[in-house]
Amino acid sequence: MTLLVQKFGGTSVGSIDRIEAVADRVMKTYQQGHQIVVVLSAMAGETNRLLGLAKQIDEIPTARELDVLLSAGEQVSIALLAMALNRRGIKAQSLIADQVTIRTDNVFNNASITDVETERLTALLEQDNVVVVAGFQGRDSDNNITTLGRGGSDMTAVAIASALNATECQIFTDVDGVYSTDPRLVPDAKRLDVVHFEHMRTMASKGAKVLQLQSVEYALQHSVPLRVLSSFDDGEGTLVTFDIASTSSIVGIAILGNQVLLDVELSKEELQRQLSLFGVNVWSVTAKADSTQIVASNDDLARLRLVLDEKMRHIGDVSTLSMIGNDILEYSDEIRIFLSEAGIIVHNNQQQTDCLSFLIDKDNHKLAVNIIHKRFVVDQQRLDNPPLLAIY
Numbered sequence: 001m002t003l004l005v006q007k008f009g010g011t012s013v014g015s016i017d018r019i020e021a022v023a024d025r026v027m028k029t030y031q032q033g034h035q036i037v038v039v040l041s042a043m044a045g046e047t048n049r050l051l052g053l054a055k056q057i058d059e060i061p062t063a064r065e066l067d068v069l070l071s072a073g074e075q076v077s078i079a080l081l082a083m084a085l086n087r088r089g090i091k092a093q094s095l096i097a098d099q100v101t102i103r104t105d106n107v108f109n110n111a112s113i114t115d116v117e118t119e120r121l122t123a124l125l126e127q128d129n130v131v132v133v134a135g136f137q138g139r140d141s142d143n144n145i146t147t148l149g150r151g152g153s154d155m156t157a158v159a160i161a162s163a164l165n166a167t168e169c170q171i172f173t174d175v176d177g178v179y180s181t182d183p184r185l186v187p188d189a190k191r192l193d194v195v196h197f198e199h200m201r202t203m204a205s206k207g208a209k210v211l212q213l214q215s216v217e218y219a220l221q222h223s224v225p226l227r228v229l230s231s232f233d234d235g236e237g238t239l240v241t242f243d244i245a246s247t248s249s250i251v252g253i254a255i256l257g258n259q260v261l262l263d264v265e266l267s268k269e270e271l272q273r274q275l276s277l278f279g280v281n282v283w284s285v286t287a288k289a290d291s292t293q294i295v296a297s298n299d300d301l302a303r304l305r306l307v308l309d310e311k312m313r314h315i316g317d318v319s320t321l322s323m324i325g326n327d328i329l330e331y332s333d334e335i336r337i338f339l340s341e342a343g344i345i346v347h348n349n350q351q352q353t354d355c356l357s358f359l360i361d362k363d364n365h366k367l368a369v370n371i372i373h374k375r376f377v378v379d380q381q382r383l384d385n386p387p388l389l390a391i392y
């Protein structure tokens, strides 16, 4: 008998019909003789709806109360799925994180899991229950509700899979695996059968939101077998693996959107001091002649305004385009030329061993990712693997 942890994201449980479809899928796996812990996100749009309510009260709501509010979304979806399974004659119980217990540190809104108790999960599994656990939430050492940061249900699933030594942690979502780039932006994107953990980590850190970054890092550290699958269709999905199996040097392209480029009339040192004092994280800090440019998340704009006030000027909405793979640093100049020929301005660029990143205007990111993907993924793979000549 194998033990599987199956996580279903917001779109996969976005309506009663979708929850019924998840129940059918879970029932099928259960009837094949597997033990299953299901981890659910809130129904699609629900976390944002709750966030919107909070912002009507306060643009920067109290962090503790925000977690009490946002964690409510997952409590709804787990109860509905457990009911749907019960109605099918399957024993199922839903548990919020506090009931499991899933312990975290005390960083409200962005907590890290420190420990998952297995006693209650194991007891329920041994009594043939499907256990349906609320993702995204935990409990700190003072008994407060915490949440794990956006996309945090992936983290819940991986931590439970690790604690229970599950055979596989399966992340079911609205695409049928990890692609060479976001298939919603690039119709030509290719599904990867396997992707190496290190590359997956870089892709997640650069905006490929199909897996949450912390969950990939946790799975890597704790050797949790991880697979991304479609909750809509059957198929093998993408296995995130420790073996290096990729034949081509370029693995994929990630886009990190929702960023702003800001110019601040402060020295780099003074700005960094202010940011760390107020605990605001920014992605890049570049000293200019009389000011400092930073790239930050749009979500932090209200807090940055509070800290920096009139010293801060909003230059524009930007995105980071990153190409990930082995031995790719040699492509840097070629990509810059290619982008400039397409009329796309590169505000800044960075490189690390397996990744090249370019900061571009948000309005250009769809065009940029499409042309870079065609030139460096589709055409390159054609060159690497020419089609065999047909012999008649």
Ligand SMILES: Nc1ncnc2c1ncn2[C@@H]1O[C@H](COP(=O)(O)OP(=O)(O)O)[C@@H](O)[C@H]1O
Pocket: 008, 009, 010, 011, 012, 041, 151, 172, 173, 174, 175, 177, 178, 179, 180, 181, 182, 183, 184, 207, 208, 209, 210, 211, 252
């Ligand atoms: N390289 C990629 N491969 C697959 N999907 C990607 C990639 N990059 C971005 N995505 C996006 O990730 C989405 C799935 O993540 P998310 O919306 O968080 O799902 P869920 O609601 O199931 O947690 C896909 O719909 C797709 O648009």
Ligand SMILES: N[C@@H](CC(=O)OP(=O)(O)O)C(=O)O
Pocket: 008, 009, 010, 011, 041, 042, 047, 048, 073, 135, 136, 149, 150, 151, 152, 153, 154
């Ligand atoms: N509901 C949370 C947690 C989550 O993981 O959601 P999803 O799996 O839909 O990305 C969020 O919206 O961030």
